[in-house]
Amino acid sequence: MQIDFHYYGVYVLCRAAGIKPEESSIIAYASQHTDDAIYSHELIFESGGRFQQQMSAHKILDLGVFKKEVAYEILMPFHFLPGVEGDDFFEQICCRQNSKTAKEVLRDTLNTLEKPYGLHRLGIALHMYADTWAHQNFSGLRKYNNEVEGLKPENRKYSLLEEFGANIFSELLPPIGHAQAFTCPDEPYLIWSYKPYKREGSIRIDNLSRFMDAGRHIYEFLSKEVREQIPHIFKDDLKPWKRIEDRLRYVFAMRGTQQERIKTWERKLAEGYFGFQAAVKYDEREWFQKAVTVLDKSNMKYDKKEGFSHSDWKYFHDALTMHKFFVKNELLPKYGIIT
Template sequence: MQIDFHHGVTYVVARLAGFDHDSANIVAYSAQYVDDAINTGLIRFDNGALFSRISSAHKMLDYRNFKELANHYVWVPFHFLPGNGGLPADQDPPGTFIEKLICRPNSYVAQDMVRECINQRHHPYGIYRLGVTMHVYADTWAHQGFAGISHRVNEATCLIDQQGQPDHKLGNRLKNFFIGEALPLGHGTVLSNPDKPFLRWGYTNGRGEKIVRDNPSDFLAAADCMCQAMQRYRLGNPEAMVPGLQEFDKRRIAELFETIRDEKGEVRHQRWLAAIADGIFSFGPATVTYTSKGKGSWKYEALKTESEVDRDHEVFPYSPAFLTSHWKLVHDALQAHRFHIVHELLPKYRICIA
């Protein structure tokens, strides 16, 4: 999924789950920031203080950079959560280990991830972790059938469009995109097809199976399950019976998935923000913005830097306010999320990835 869903739709769903404007802003910003946290390493301050942060994405999500992107610490915990074949923790899917790594929508693994996020809501970074979790949770629908490692299971051929006809346009783009004999990583072989809310398409996967995808239906299911997860978060009860999206707003979201058909995620994002400002949802009009780097961003507020990529050994001005800044707390959330996924949750499913 792209910024239109991870920020725009996440804000809408957070409001519909009962969060106020400011809290929904934090959830939505944190969700999108997963795709924008491209720097890793130490932050050095002029008073000698240090802060260690991690990256949850790589610049431009460049699927061609296989050596850099075949990184279990980024792709698996943040973008292609292993689905264990859609089975609970005490069962293994038939086949080899790769079957456990393939992403599955709303898998038991994903539900356990959400449950842990709710149980840990008392931390200062709790609501930021909710945003991170919602990013990963939503991607289990968009990235289903693909794995976050370089493997032939991710191969896709015989691409078809909405009419079931060969998608020559995408095929021609792919000819110029991949080089050499590198194995495909994630859904790189179908570029951004899984991330576009309006698209209906298909392909033949690495096993020779014909796959038909209906993104509008999948994305709507993701939004509804996210609403339920956030309603449970507000209640502090991961097992609570909650309604999810109400029919009025569900229809509005479904309509925008179908009618906002711009190819670029940034353009679709602006149209979602315009719809929110117009007050088409039951929570009324709201002004929502997102800036990943530079003035107006969380990073600028915390570090007073406008740089997209930090220079080695750069020294930043320290303020006591840094400890409670949005940027520091979202990075705390990223670290807590990754540690839990890699070292606690996946081993429960007999999955060791790092």
């Protein structure tokens, strides 16, 4: 999924469930920032102390993305959670829609909601949970079961030359995650088809149906389990799913580039289209810039700003650490998956 679900969609789902605007913003930002935390270098502060960043994403145009370490440390815990179905290891690490492992992660987040990083961890978990719909049947490891043949987007405008080039390029990419399917699984409006590994024919996928189903499950989790656990972050009565369902579907179905879709979300939120008005805009550097002063970027000189210890940026990285530890050391080993 892309920013339209992970940020704007999650924000709308939080507000519709009755969560206060400030807390909704934190959850939505953490959800989207899971796709943007691409740095792992240590920050040495000029005034003393240090901070170790955690990665939950990787630069796409970096050959390092194909390393096994990236698969085990980043892709599996945050984007392609193993669904633990099937007979062998490589089937079991495939991501499955609304899997029992994903639901176990959500349940564990309930135990840390009162922690300073609780909402940040919730946002990270919602990102991972939503991706089980978009990334189903793919795995984070470079393996044959990620091979894609005959990729065909149905409702995206391609010239014949572009479509031919896309299919050639698709076959040249390594089978890791959904790399050979490009962004087809992540665009909310798209209907597309492909022939999976060892399958007779192609399968046809309606992303809009997947996105709406993921949204409904997240809405129910927020409005029931999360509300029961930390009722103080809820201000408004929840809006019934039926009241927002058609509006969400309408916006998710809008075709266009990612930037065009972002503008649509921001305009609809400002207009009060979902039953509340909000001026929200995602800036991937916002939390970092509020927490850290860059003294000399070329020489990697930094210092912490006042309030760093309770900044959203620090809490987000704390939450990444907790999320990954739970997935790799507690959850997956129960099913014999050692990563």
